[in-house]
Amino acid sequence: MVRVLRMMGKNAGNLPGLALWTLNKKCLKAFRPDCPIIAVTGTNGKTSVTNFLSYIFSKSGCKNIITNYEGNNLDTGICSLLLNYCTMTGKIHADYLVLEVDESHVPVIFSQLKLETLIVLNFFRDQLDRNGEVETLILKVKKFCETFDGNLILNGDDPNVARLGLANPGNKKVKYFSVERYKYATETLYEAGEGRFCPVCGHALEYDYYQYSHIGKFRCPKCGYGNYPVYARFTGIDPDKRTFTADGGKYTTVCSSIYYMYNLCAVYSAAKLYGIDKEIIRKAFRSFRVNNGRLxxxxxxxxxxxxxxxxxxxxxxxxxxxxxxxxxxxxxxxxxxxxxxxxxxxxxxxxxxxxxxxxxxxxxxxxxxxxxxxxxxxxxxxxxxxxxxxxxxxxxxxxxxxxxxxxxxxxxxxxxxxxxxxxxxxxxxxxxxx
Ligand SMILES: [Zn+2]
Missing domain, CATH: 3.90.190.20 (Mur ligase, C-terminal domain)
Structure with missing residues (x-):
């Protein structure tokens, strides 16, 4: 089946993937990539982070990166992408597969493909009629994390994301990223937010500050939830000069909005994990733009x-x-x-x-x-x-x-x-x- 669709696959858009997926919901098992798979999920910022990370890998000497640049991030989209790059026997040769994946599709896709690293950016209310309540969505990803033992890179300032780090107590590869309080952070929540209660014990969370929406420095006064060792933290953010510090190094960026900083911090965490040279990261932060209607x-x-x-x-x-x-x-x-x-x-x-x-x-x-x-x-x-x-x-x-x-x-x-x-x-x- 893969062979036939592989032959018609080139330039046929999403159709072969859709056909394959419709015929067999276990079809992703037929693909055999020989490289690490990195997936990016979350409500906002997936496309930017995926593009950014692919760019950094490409600058570090990897010639062969397969990615869904255009955000074709559902099971059928991933299926089409892999059909485009596989051999007649389903083999996929690349340095990295960097995939943007819709939150609700993470469990089904990665029960079939071996995922090495999952990056989770944030959970907000989005397109309710497709995804259902945000809590249902978080529980889906959480269930996947309960048996996932790969690298889990989590936004430690989003209580709904950070809780995924508790899903599999046996996973020692959980890494949190965080951004230090910036100039325009507020003491009170004034935008729609989701994460007001402790996901462990249900007590109301207390916040030192909000960076935007429910993203910020939170803790549970009852059970202590919210204290993580941080793997990567951006500090000293200067929105006017567009600079910040990470692991003692100073960086300049093309945009200094706090929303962008969190995306960048996710990219930085993954680049750090994969041992990318700091100079390559610095250059990319200074110049790269996604240019696809994202800032x-x-x-x-x-x-x-x-x-x-x-x-x-x-x-x-x-x-x-x-x-x-x-x-x-x-x-x-x-x-x-x-x-x-x-x-x-x-x-x-x-x-x-x-x-x-x-x-x-x-x-x-x-x-x-x-x-x-x-x-x-x-x-x-x-x-x-x-x-x-x-x-x-x-x-x-x-x-x-x-x-x-x-x-x-x-x-x-x-x-x-x-x-x-x-x-x-x-x-x-x-x-x-x-
Ligand atoms: Zn609690």
Whole structure:
């Protein structure tokens, strides 16, 4: 079967993988990779971390890295990817397989493929109609971790992720990463958060501070949950100079938002685990951009625009915060679609904290649900006369660039590539790549 699909597999997109998966849900067992498999999962940041890590491995002299760059991260997507690279007998030759994997697909995929390292970034509420409640999702991954004895790299500042480290007491390869309190951390939670109760004993968690959402320094006053030995910690984060320190070395980065720092810390932890040269990591941190609608920068004449994908309130809140932390007047484009892949329910926009808008002189609403986002922002108390509704993306981009301030754009899942295309059409090929 693999052989037949392998032959039709090239350039056939997701179809052979889908066919194979439909015929046999155990088909991944037929693939025999001869290299370590590293998987990245979590609600936000999977694509960025996977791309970043693949880039660092490639710079360290590995020529042959197989990865799902475009975030084709469900079982059928992984199946298609492997079909593209396997021999007629299912063998896969590479230096590393670096895979972005949807949280709910981790157990089924890696019950069939031998995973060496699992990186878990965070758990937030996301596309409820597909994944169900976030707790159900965490329990799925936890169940997998109960028998997993490979490297487990966990965000130690997310209580929902850190708890996975307790799932298999026999696993001595659990490693936590953490980011030291940064300038804009808060003492109280003011964004939608999930992790307010101790996953061990159920007591309310206490926080010293919140970095963003429920990510921060937490502990349980009853059972002591929250005290881990940290494998990699970023300290001395300077958002203005875009610098930080890790293991005594100083690093510069292209973006200093706290959300980006956590992604980078996950990348750093994995690179450290695999013994990547610090100079290679330093160079990559200083220059590499994912440029796929993830904190992507566009330039038109004298103005700069930052575009960020947001599939959930946490992603959108992060962009709102990055915007607020930027001095001067700002203008925001919000593109909201409700296609199948977005989840038809757009009620998550009501969990975005627009009331913290700081010096935002204009909002342009676009996408198939342009009016919903306009109403949502108006209801947060924002001056309705400063909201322009332009469902057509080209009109929206034109409207945005008619103003003077620094530009930001938020787009949800199916909106992000059309938004990039519209921006590139408007700019006419003049891009700020690096
Ligand atoms: Zn507890």
């Amino acid at each position: 992507e920068s566009f330039r038109y004449k004298n103005s700069e625009l930052i575009l960020n994908l947001a599939k959930n309130p946490v992603g959108a809140n992060m962009t709102v915060r990055i915007m607020n932390e930027c001095p001067g007047k700002k203008e925001l484009l919000f593109v909201l679609n409700d296609n199948t892949a977005d989840g038809l329910d757009v009620s998550w926009i009501w969990d975005i904290n627009f009331s913290i808008f700081n010096n935002v002189s204009k909002v342009v609403a676009s996408g198939t649900r342009a009016y919903d986002i306009a109403v949502r922002i108006k209801c947060s108390g924002y001056d309705a006369s400063k909201i322009k509704v332009r469902p057509d993306l080209d009109d929206a981009v034109k409207e945005l660039f008619s103003g003077e301030g620094k530009k930001f754009a938020i787009a949800n899942y199916t909106a992000v590539q059309p938004a990039r295309a519209a921006l590139n059409r408007f700019i006419g090929g003049v891009r700020d790549e690096k």
